[in-house]
Amino acid sequence: AQTVTQSQPEMSVQEAETVTLSCTYDTSESDYYLFWYKQPPSRQMILVIRQEAYKQQNATENRFSVNFQKAAKSFSLKISDSQLGDAAMYFCAYRYDKLIFGTGTRLQVFP
Amino acid sequence: DTGVSQNPRHKITKRGQNVTFRCDPISEHNRLYWYRQTLGQGPEFLTYFQNEAQLEKSRLLSDRFSAERPKGSFSTLEIQRTEQGDSAMYLCASSLAGQGARGYTFGSGTRLTVV
Numbered sequence: 273a274q275t276v277t278q279s280q281p282e283m284s285v286q287e288a289e290t291v292t293l294s295c296t297y298d299t300s301e302s303d304y305y306l307f308w309y310k311q312p313p314s315r316q317m318i319l320v321i322r323q324e325a326y327k328q329q330n331a332t333e334n335r336f337s338v339n340f341q342k343a344a345k346s347f348s349l350k351i352s353d354s355q356l357g358d359a360a361m362y363f364c365a366y367r368y369d370k371l372i373f374g375t376g377t378r379l380q381v382f383p
Numbered sequence: 384d385t386g387v388s389q390n391p392r393h394k395i396t397k398r399g400q401n402v403t404f405r406c407d408p409i410s411e412h413n414r415l416y417w418y419r420q421t422l423g424q425g426p427e428f429l430t431y432f433q434n435e436a437q438l439e440k441s442r443l444l445s446d447r448f449s450a451e452r453p454k455g456s457f458s459t460l461e462i463q464r465t466e467q468g469d470s471a472m473y474l475c476a477s478s479l480a481g482q483g484a485r486g487y488t489f490g491s492g493t494r495l496t497v498v
Contacts, residue, residue, distance in 0.1 A: 375425045
């Protein structure tokens with residue numbers, strides 16, 4: 273069975289600094305998708321960044337980038353120049369046929 | 384397009400009552416998913432539809448839960464004889480089959496409180 277593990281229940285970062293959120297997953301598939309979703313206190317899930325497993329190049333979206341290590345089944349999210357609005361729950365998710373989520377990392381951003 | 388819409392936003396019910404939630408997906412999306420999220424946890428998959436066909440149901444979906452998508456558009460999730468353990472946020476999402484890279488679009492959820 274596919275599983276997603278986020279080992280950091282909480283992380284904190286100072287405004288303008290960089291933070292990395294960790295995620296590992298387990299699958300026997302070779303072609304799949306990985307995502308990071310953000311869930312602010314309003315509770316609507318927002319897609320932050322996506323990565324196709326067949327692409328070796330790490331995805332980047334403005335201040336958000338990933339470090340995708342397929343052999344290690346690792347998919348970390350780096351947030352650069354952190355802003356107060358980045359404070360939220362962040363969920364790593366794997367998709368082969370359906371999305372499977374990790375337990376989340378709560379990110380606090382301090383001014 | 385107004386995104387994925389869920390109603391009601393909040394529902395408080397007494398234990399043993401039946402409740403029904405509605406989800407209106409993005410109109411061109413043929414896949415619709417239901418997830419349950421308890422406080423401090425990630426969303427857990429319940430079931431999904433492609434058009435009107437229910438293609439998969441999680442073991443989490445006990446026989447008190449039923450979901451329908453009668454015309455391949457909106458969907459309803461009904462919980463019969465609610466229990467306190469059913470208290471959670473119920474999330475709906477939609478996507479287009481064959482466009483897995485785009486992920487899902489989520490609604491704002493329905494928060495159920497069973498008292």
